[in-house]
Amino acid sequence: MSIGATAVKPSVEARAAVERFLKDMAAAAKKTFPAWQKKLIEGFDECVLPYDVQHALIDAHPIDDYYYAGVVALEAAKIRRLFAPDEASELLSLIGERVDATADRKDRLVSDMVFFIIGRVENAANVDTQKTPHDEVVKALLQKLGVDRAEETVHLMRAILFRHELGEPLAMGVPQWWQLFRTKYALAEKHEEMWTSSPAPSSRRATAIV
Secondary structure, eight states: OOTTOOOOOOEEOHHHHHHHHHHHHHHHHHHHHHHHHHHHHHHHHHTOOOHHHHIIIIITSOHHHHHHHHHHHHHHTTHHHHSOHHHHHHHHHHHHHHHHHHTTOSSSHHHHHHHHHHHHHHHHHHHOTTSOHHHHHHHHHHHHHTGGGSTTTGGGGGOHHHHHHHHHHHHHHSOOHHHHHHHHOEEOOTTSOTTOOSOOTTSOOBOOOO
């Protein structure tokens, strides 16, 4: 390669990138959820909840699905600042199409929550750059569980140490997926086909993510 030449990154079709992203986020959620759930239950235990309140906060909710939505949203919230507007829109649309199936759900519970949390993270970043994305995810998850609506637990929303402990598995255990993707790959043009060896018109080859 001549001096000053720029290496062309291998290109990946957006749908394939999203499918791999969601699978990797599912693996990260599965790995970090036990620690997150343990901290959540410990916080509830300190509140000495009556059975009906405990049931409403824990048993009545698919907490693992909520947590997966939080993990996906934490990383997906970075997409708009990492990609061009048309690329970001395509990626986010594909996430919305595929995330429920990845979570083995037939409704839109996970996708609706993903975009609710993305909106919160983006709004918080616009208002105050000191707010951490994982803390915004934690607050959204606690509100989804109804922690802010139960007299016995509402104080947990203001408990900084409790939220910090809940945020730690998210901050430490979720990979910087889209930033790493950008350093290694480029998104393929929409007319390029994934998993083929035929050169695309732009001369880039679509490739598998490794």
